[in-house]
Amino acid sequence: MKDYLVLISCICFLAFLVPGRFRKYFAVGGWASIVGYLFLELPYYFSLNNFMYPIIALLSVPFLYITIKYLLLGDPRVMQLSGIAAVAFLIFAPFAYIPALGDWLIAIVVNQTSAALAAVGYPVNLDAWNLVERNGFRTEIILACTGIQSIAIMLGVAWGVQSTLRQKVIGFLVVFPTIYVLNIVRNVFVITAYTEQWFPFLPQIAGNGEFGYESFFWAHNVMAELGALVFLVVLAYALFMVLPELGTLADNLYRLYRSEVERILRPKAARSDLQP
Structure with missing residues (x-):
């Protein structure tokens, strides 16, 4: 469903x-x-x-x-x-609904992640075309690990507002290589932290019954997620500098949603604000 x-x-x-x-x-x-x-x-x-x-x-x-x-x-x-x-x-x-295209992107990310791991002195084995292994721990690279969702969202942000062709090209150059390279770094960090068991902490909240999963949880579900969120905010600010129209839209949307949330949380105050 x-x-x-x-x-x-x-x-x-x-x-x-x-x-x-x-x-x-x-x-x-x-x-x-x-x-x-x-x-x-x-x-x-x-x-x-x-x-x-x-x-x-x-x-x-x-x-x-x-x-x-x-x-x-x-x-x-x-x-x-x-x-x-x-x-x-x-x-x-296209990447989500054309299997050949999605698998092509995954294979590229697997190869580049493996190359990056080898470059920092941490080579891994390939158990399958998208499954890397070290120290008995295996990590599967799926479409979500390619960064394509973040790239699509931020390109949507850059191209979804009225702008010149030059601004769209600059937006692409700001978004695509930055997210792509940092996503490889993210994969390297998560795989290394998991296979080396850097964070075996608080299994009562971080464990799922699988041996060693705690390190994956802290590296992937906490540190990488929060880091990605902070990075996307910084990237959005960079896009505001390139696309002033985007900054105006973001401010207008913030005001709209904030006023509506306040209206929901404080309906009586909102009604009194409308009175002359």
């Missing part, structure tokens, strides 16, 4: 790119499908003791409510945000 939701979301956002009076309804379907997918994925993330995505799923509920409300009103800010999501899906979809 959850795979169908991803496909539905992809189709809806791609349909949103086609001009027409039903665009906002396609955007509603796209956002609703994404949120539904996040909640259906919760059992998987709980099995990995991954706290980041459950938090995102929880926060997505008010986000979805506010987004749908303003999409139905045809608000240009939320329509532009949906355009960013649509561009991101346009970039991500």
Whole structure:
């Protein structure tokens, strides 16, 4: 079911790119499908003791409510945000739904991660085309380990706003090589930390019954996730410098969602603010 939701979301956002009076309804379907997918994925993330995505799923509920409300009103800010999501899906979809293309990208990342590990004096073995091993610990490289999601999202941010061709090219040069290289570094860190058992701490919250999993949990689910979040914020700031229109959109969206959250949390205060 959850795979169908991803496909539905992809189709809806791609349909949103086609001009027409039903665009906002396609955007509603796209956002609703994404949120539904996040909640259906919760059992998987709980099995990995991954706290980041459950938090995102929880926060997505008010986000979805506010987004749908303003999409139905045809608000240009939320329509532009949906355009960013649509561009991101346009970039991500080929790798997600064409197996040969996705496997090609995974194979490249596996080879480059292995080469980087060897370069820092930590060679690994390949148990399979996308499975690296050292010290008896194996790590599988999947599409999520290629950085393509982050690249698609940030390129969607860079290309989803009105800008010149020069700005789009600069945005690509800021986003793609930076995320790609840092994702290889991330893979090197996670694999080394896991196979060398750097962080065997607090198994009661970090363990899943698999020997040595705690080091993977702290390296992948905590340090790498938080590091990626901080990096994406910094990268977004760099894009604001290249695309001033993006900074304006971000500020407008922040004000919109903040005011709506305050209206939800403090309805009486919001009503009094409306009184002359």
